[in-house]
Amino acid sequence: MTDGRDQNGQQGQQGQQYGGQQYGGVPQAPGAGPDGGAVQRPSRGFEIAGFVLSFFGFLAIAGLIMSTISFRRLGRAGQPRGLSLAGIIISIVVLLLTLAFIVAAIVGASTLLETCADLGPGTHVVDGVTYTCS
Secondary structure, X not given: OOOOEOOOOOEOHHHOEEOOEEOOOOOOOXXXXXXXXXXXXXXXXXXXXXXXXXXXXXXXXXXXXXXXXXXXXXHHHOOOOHHHHHHHXXXXXXXXXXXXXXXXXXXXXXXXXXXXXXXXXXXXXXXXXXXXXO
């Protein structure tokens, strides 16, 4: 098969170009690369898994990693990457909320332990709040 060029490498009538499109050549299948081979499209599995994991506390760390990987892969392939971006944003928000909850729980527990240490064992009412210390 020839690509429409003559012996000197010049474009012949058969493969003339018009407006950036070549006519008269062999049509390529959808998804075929410039060399005629299939183009490897990145899988959406990482994107979906990262998005789903981004909602679950410390699993949001895995969601953030997976969403970031899929965001980069899809960007290189020129594919839409909105779900990956959403996974990244949601992972960051969920991680910040989880850390804030943990800090609040630690502060609350330490305050309770400090109050019980001051009051001693038993049940005590302080400013309308009942503390049961052991």
